[in-house]
Amino acid sequence: MGLRGSFPSSSSSWVAIILVLNVVVMCNGGKTSTFVRKVEKTVDMPLDSDVFQIPPGYNAPQQVHITQGDHFGKAVIVSWVTVDEPGSSTVIYWSENSKEKKHAEGKIHTYKFYNYTSGFIHHATIINLKFNTKYQYVVGIGHTPRQFWFITPPEVGPDVPYTFGLIGDLGQSFDSNKTLTHYELNPQKGKTVLFVGDLSYADNYPNHDNVRWDTWGRFVERSVAYQPWIWTAGNHELDFAPEIGETKPFKPYTHRYHVPYKASKSTAPFWYSIKRASAYIIVLSSYSAYGKYTPQYTWLEEELPKVNRAETPWLIVLTHSPWYNSYNYHYMEGETMRVMFEAWFVKYKVDVVFAGHVHAYERSERVSNIAYNVVNGICTPVRDQSAPVYITIGDGGNLEGLATKMTEPQPEYSAYREASFGHATFDIKNRTHAYYSWHRNHDGYAVEADSMWFFNRYWSPVDDSTNSQS
Ligand SMILES: *[C@@H]1O[C@H](CO)[C@@H](O)[C@H](O)[C@H]1NC(C)=O
Ligand SMILES: *[C@@H]1O[C@H](CO)[C@@H](O)[C@H](O)[C@H]1NC(C)=O
Numbered sequence: 001m002g003l004r005g006s007f008p009s010s011s012s013s014w015v016a017i018i019l020v021l022n023v024v025v026m027c028n029g030g031k032t033s034t035f036v037r038k039v040e041k042t043v044d045m046p047l048d049s050d051v052f053q054i055p056p057g058y059n060a061p062q063q064v065h066i067t068q069g070d071h072f073g074k075a076v077i078v079s080w081v082t083v084d085e086p087g088s089s090t091v092i093y094w095s096e097n098s099k100e101k102k103h104a105e106g107k108i109h110t111y112k113f114y115n116y117t118s119g120f121i122h123h124a125t126i127i128n129l130k131f132n133t134k135y136q137y138v139v140g141i142g143h144t145p146r147q148f149w150f151i152t153p154p155e156v157g158p159d160v161p162y163t164f165g166l167i168g169d170l171g172q173s174f175d176s177n178k179t180l181t182h183y184e185l186n187p188q189k190g191k192t193v194l195f196v197g198d199l200s201y202a203d204n205y206p207n208h209d210n211v212r213w214d215t216w217g218r219f220v221e222r223s224v225a226y227q228p229w230i231w232t233a234g235n236h237e238l239d240f241a242p243e244i245g246e247t248k249p250f251k252p253y254t255h256r257y258h259v260p261y262k263a264s265k266s267t268a269p270f271w272y273s274i275k276r277a278s279a280y281i282i283v284l285s286s287y288s289a290y291g292k293y294t295p296q297y298t299w300l301e302e303e304l305p306k307v308n309r310a311e312t313p314w315l316i317v318l319t320h321s322p323w324y325n326s327y328n329y330h331y332m333e334g335e336t337m338r339v340m341f342e343a344w345f346v347k348y349k350v351d352v353v354f355a356g357h358v359h360a361y362e363r364s365e366r367v368s369n370i371a372y373n374v375v376n377g378i379c380t381p382v383r384d385q386s387a388p389v390y391i392t393i394g395d396g397g398n399l400e401g402l403a404t405k406m407t408e409p410q411p412e413y414s415a416y417r418e419a420s421f422g423h424a425t426f427d428i429k430n431r432t433h434a435y436y437s438w439h440r441n442h443d444g445y446a447v448e449a450d451s452m453w454f455f456n457r458y459w460s461p462v463d464d465s466t467n468s469q470s
């Protein structure tokens with residue numbers, strides 16, 4: 001911003017100059033929270049922690065997890081690991097109102113990573129489920145059966161309320177356990193987690209000790225066996241380690257976590273889309289090529305025009321590396337993808353982009369930075385009501401600790417930032433309104449440290465800025 005007008009020549013102009021000075025203060029970005037978390041080291045839970053306990057019984061299924069299994073919510077992928085022998089790959093399931101038991105057959109995969117050999121990883125897709133129905137399911141048939149349940153989403157439609165949880169960069173520290181507990185006990189009750197990448201942080205251990213992928217799977221089972229987590233790949237999923245002969249990126253991640261990418265005509269599990277209730281969710285990969293002509297670029301170019309806002313009003317994008325980030329960590333890492341895709345997000349009026357990677361919390365105003373063309377010098381983000389809100393939610397609590405250093409002054413695009421661990425919920429009410437709130441781990445379960453009413457960009461594109469404009 002610049003100082004507008006000329007210098008005052010009369011006393012009434014002093015009022016004007018004071019107003020201008022006020023604007024200067026307001027222009028200094030949005031709010032940087034005054035909450036300062038107690039400085040303490042983030043440490044991983046030891047291997048013998050309660051959350052990592054191996055379920056008792058011969059060949060008992062462990063690390064049970066589910067995710068959406070098709071494009072619109074009538075299928076579920078059930079995954080689990082057995083360790084003593086392959087065992088049965090059958091899922092038995094029944095809806096609470098029918099009791100007629102059905103079967104789905106899965107497939108077994110194993111992989112090796114340096115000197116680690118995985119257990120028997122099962123993936124079974126249950127199809128033709130009824131919407132909005134509670135199902136019980138059992139895995140471990142023939143040895144040690146274990147029973148879980150899930151609830152399918154309502155049929156896709158424009159005014160279907162639905163609550164998503166948001167978690168990123170979780171890891172398996174004591175703080176990770178707090179984040180998950182706070183999510184579980186949040187009275188807003190998320191029904192599906194949108195996970196923005198960086199799952200286990202096994203790669204922080206010697207030789208990427210894949211035992212830590214197993215412990216992570218057991219840790220999060222208490223949530224992800226009962227509600228789908230929608231996966232995004234982060235840099236900690238790469239497990240690229242040529243020094244120990246591991247040169248195929250994403251090997252542990254792709255063996256353990258399946259996603260329904262083929263249902264959205266994607267050719268790789270790192271970028272895909274799903275519809276769920278009134279939301280259309282596009283998952284992108286910061287660590288797969290996205291330059292022009294690449295598979296991800298081509299897919300997204302064809303994908304965005306397919307989104308029918310009359311059917312799914314809410315257009316949500318998940319990616320790992322944030323485009324708008326005012327912390328001194330991973331600064332500008334999201335820039336190359338922003339350059340490729342931001343104009344499309346504005347054109348197609350994406351409601352919100354969730355990212356992780358930076359281990360802290362930040363929410364932007366609706367801004368865009370798409371005018372720059374190398375020679376015109378127009379390279380400052382501007383307020384843009386067709387642009388998404390960008391939210392960094394990489395504050396799950398992994399062992400790397402918090403990102404605390406911020407760029408100063410707070411950029412104008414940044415509405416709220418705070419270096420604390422936490423999670424968020426995105427609570428869609430109808431086609432025009434969604435209530436978003438962020439919860440830090442140091443408060444009671446119902447406390448909202450940051451919140452915002454989202455007005456849908458297609459149905460109600462009114463100005464929903466939370467800080468006044470300069
Ligand atoms: C893998 O190798 C490391 C050292 O290179 C060793 O400490 C570890 O015990 C080995 N693990 C297995 C499963 O052999
Ligand atoms: C993790 O959190 C759960 C639920 O709050 C608790 O029961 C458990 O003891 C915690 N475990 C660790 C190692 O902190």
Ligand SMILES: *[C@@H]1O[C@H](CO)[C@@H](O)[C@H](O)[C@H]1NC(C)=O
Binds near residue numbers: 429430431432433
């Ligand atoms: C949509 O939800 C908001 C918030 O709950 C409410 O104020 C509004 O009246 C709803 N709109 C319709 C058409 O029901």
Ligand SMILES: [Fe+2]
Binds near residue numbers: 169198235236320358
């Ligand atoms: Fe990351």
